[in-house]
Amino acid sequence: MSVRARPISPHLQIYRWTVTMTMSILHRATGIANYAGMAxxxxxxxxxxxxxxALMSVNFIFGSWFGQIVLFGFTWSLVHHMLGGLRHWVWDFAAMMEPGQREAMAWATIIGSVLITLLIWTVFVWAA
Structure with a gap:
């Protein structure tokens, strides 16, 4: 009886890392982070x-440098997850599915989430 080698499933050593792979992971991570932020x-x-x-105590913690970093991250997480959801919504219509379009939407989601987060914090937090 001869033993045949079973086929090996492709893994990260074979695939080239792409921005859409990163976006898939980030979308899941921001979904989890949003649960913590809601807490x-x-x-x-x-x-x-x-x-x-009690409110002054919580506001003191949230107003500390660490609290501000956490709240900034939560804001980015919300915005990034929302834009990722919109990206998937566009794909539900089978639009923007070509390779170049997928990467462009992924980069637009990353850049847009950072810019919108900065805009929100500039207008509503830092300018107040």
């Missing part, structure tokens, strides 16, 4: 319900 929002709402002292 922060719930903490803020509960603190507001408990009164001024």
């Amino acid at each position: 922060l929002f719930v903490i803020w709402l509960v603190a507001a319900a408990f009164g001024q002292d």
